[in-house]
Amino acid sequence: MTAVSPSTGPRASSSTATEAQSPPRKRRDDTRVALMFIAPAALGLGVFLLWPLIRGIWLSFTDYNLLTPAEFVGLANYRRLIADPIFWDSMKTTVYYVVLNIGIQTVVAMIIALLMYRLTQSTLLRGLVLTPYLVSNVVAGLVWVWILDTQFGVGNQILSWLGIDPIGFFTDSAWAIPTIALVNVWRHMGYTALLIFAGLQTLPASVYEAARLDGAGEVRTFFSVTLPLLRPIMALVLIMTIIGSFQVFDTVAVTTAGGPANATNVLQLYIYDMAFDRFQFGYASAMSVGLLIVLGIITVIQYRLSRADTSDMG
Amino acid sequence: MSTTPVTPTDSVEPLTNPPERAEVRRRRKLPTPGKVLAWAVMIVILLITMLPFYWILRTALSTNPGLLSEPGSLTPPEFTTGAFERVLGMQSTDEALAEGGSGAELNFWRYLLNSVMVATLVTVCQVLFSAMAAYAFARLRWKGRDKVFALFLAGLMVPTVFTLLPNFVLIKQLGLIDTVLGIALPTMFMTPFAVFFLRQFFMGIPMEIEEAARLDGASRIGTFFKVILPLAASPIATLSILTYMTAWNDYFWPLMVSYTDSSRVLTVALGVFRAQSPQSGTDWAGLMAASLIAALPMFLLFMAFARRIVNSIGFSGIK
Structure with missing residues (x-):
């Protein structure tokens, strides 16, 4: 995502350069049509992405409950955030999950x-692997809550046949986060694969030939x-999946709702709770900014790492 | 699949230690035990992928008392289509209670309609507007194009989840809370991804085709609708399907915006259904039947366009 190049080819960029110098050129200026197309x-x-971005940051410096106008409070929300043990707990939970x-x-x-690459190019197989990705997080969560139900789920039934005591996959605080992580692995592994x-298909066949001859x-x-050749692509995949993973909410909300005893209180859930149950939009926004900063740092680090030696491909 | 034969030279490989040897055999590609093992691993993965779907179906075709008395039965205990009838409002309260349903009214058709409206509204508008913008970036010359494009680039890096709270405040101020339009609005105009995805394809369309149309007297707008869009039908279809799926499966944003049945979509309804039933007495048959019906349109869409969707996953649009 971050690797998008803004260049639009030599023709286009040179033309904008000349237009910048003499705007009312009769030659070819589509400004009027373009404005209509772009509007x-x-x-x-502007309204639903950039303005909310600015507004979200602004709200993080205010006290706001939706009913009365937002009141500027400076860094109060951030001071509270630093001292809030629940925030840091949920940050830890989120990182553990990720x-x-x-x-x-x-x-x-x-x-x-690798198996698909080696075994078959079948579209059917790729389609089957992708199936869990077609259902919503909600459906994926519900199915696994049912399969892994402590008393009546088939998962624990199988364990009992193997002579293992039932496990409270979603109700035991030690198991809940790993279980939710696995549910989302189930849903996303095909897509990631x-x-x-x-990426594998873009690798030149000649290097394999050479490796084989050696x-x-x-x-x-x-x-x-x-692996070395795939590194730039893996970096991109990791940036995308890690950023997605940090935003986990749906699966937790429908399976454990943060419990047992806050064991699965991931950051998004805490933010949602703060905003919609306690109407503290200012503080919720400050936590969102915290998450934004974390995601930004991760992106920069991974981008650097992936760029560190792109010579791999040469 | 290439057919490069790999000679059995494992024994001379210098760095081979036991776990690596296992790997070596697993990814072997000739009809060796390795290949058999590779297929075995693949089949296990497919089973893990697909069995939960069988379990949804098996559960949906059972009665709740049956489910509780035979939790390990591979076929539906006490086979019935009652759960589907219950979800679709075609079962009487008495029957529903007998099969372990709650007997409460479930406005399933309303949720289905809301989901269809949201996903359709988002898809049609977002794809059209994104295509128009992509065309302006790919083919039109205008002042400030590169700067505006840079803004879209910046938009690509904003995590959606960050904009949800401020967007909620905005939708509330617009008085659109608990409306279908309020759910659809933020993603109706564009996503940066859609603009990039289409721009990439538009740039690949040969200039000559467009110029020929222009010489025939077509306007810019005419060229866009009559030449460019038909030529880009394939990526537009792919994008539309992906957009529809995303909108259909979304949960967090509709959860924030919708409070009552009038705007409640399927994902949120399923969550409410689950949360409202007591831990002991969840109507699992009904819940699984509802989940299946909620997922069905996506399965059908996928079956119709599987090749297109599968092949669209890659880096062509964003790399």
Whole structure:
């Protein structure tokens, strides 16, 4: 996402340069048509994306409950945030979730992608792998709550056949976050695998030929050829999935609603709770800004890492 | 799939240790035990992927007392289509109670209609407006284009979740809380991704085609609708499907905006259904039946356009 290049080709950029110097050129200026074409999208961008961005940051410096006008309070919300143990707990919970979710998902997706790459190009198979991604987080969450129900779920039924005591997957505070992380791995692994698969297909076949001639085995080829070549793409995949993962809300909201005993109180849930149950929009906005900063830092770090030696591809 | 044969030279590989050896055999590609193992792993993954869907169906076709007495039965205990009838409002209260339903009215058709309205509104408007903007960026010459484009670029980096709270405040001020329009509005005009995705394709359309149309006297607007859009039908279809799915499956934003049945969409309704039933007496058959019906349109859409959707996943649009 961050790798979008703003260049529009030499023809276009040179023409804008000349237009900037002499605007009313008769030659070819589509400004009037262009304004018409761009108007709805620009309105959407301004009103529902850029303005909310500014407003969200502004609200984080205010005391606002939706009913009375927002009142500027300076850094009060941020001071409160730093001293709020629940905020830091939910930050920890979120990071724990992201580490589990992304760690497992990336490995599983890589395995699926490699298997598909090696075994078959079948669209049917790729379609099947993608199926969980078609259902909403809500449906995915509900299905697994039912399958893993402590008393009546088939998951625990299978465990009992194996002689294992029932596990409260969503009701035991030690299990809840790993379970939710796995539910989301289930939903997203196929999609992530297809992203990696698309990346694998861009790798030049010649390097595999060379590796084979050098007598490299499969594992060696994977770690010395595939993985380094795939690094820029993996970096992109990781940026996308990690940012998505930090925003986890739906699955938690329908499965545990933050419980048991705040064990799954992820950041988005706490923010939602603060805004819509306690009507503290100012403080909720400050926490949102906190998340925004975390996401920004992660993006920059990963972008740097992926750019560190792009010479891999050459 | 290439057919490069790999000779069995594992034994001479210098760095081989036991776990690596297992991997070596797993990804072997000739009809070796390795290939069999690879397929076995693939099948296990497919089972994990698909079995929950079977379980939804199996549960939806059972009665709740049956589900509780035979939790491990692979086929529906006490087979019935009652749960579907209950969800769709075609079952009497007595029957519903007998099968473990709550007996409460469930406005399923209303939620379905709301979901269709939101997803359709978002898709039609967002794709059209994004295409128009993409065309202006790809093909028109106008002052400030690069600056405006940079703004769209910046928009791409704003996590959606950050804009939800301020957008809620805005929608409330506009008096659109608890309306279908209020749910649709923020994503109706564009997403930066849609603009980039389409711009990429428009830039690939040969200039000559457009110029020929212009020489025939077509206006800019005429060229856009009669030449560019038909030529880009394929990416536009792909984008429309992806947009529809995203809008259909969205939960967080509609949860914020809708309070009553008048604007409640399916995802939110499912969450409410689940939250309102007591832990012990959840109507699982009904809930799974409702989940299945909620997911069905996406399955149908996917079956119709599977190849297109599967092939669209990659980096072409954003790289």
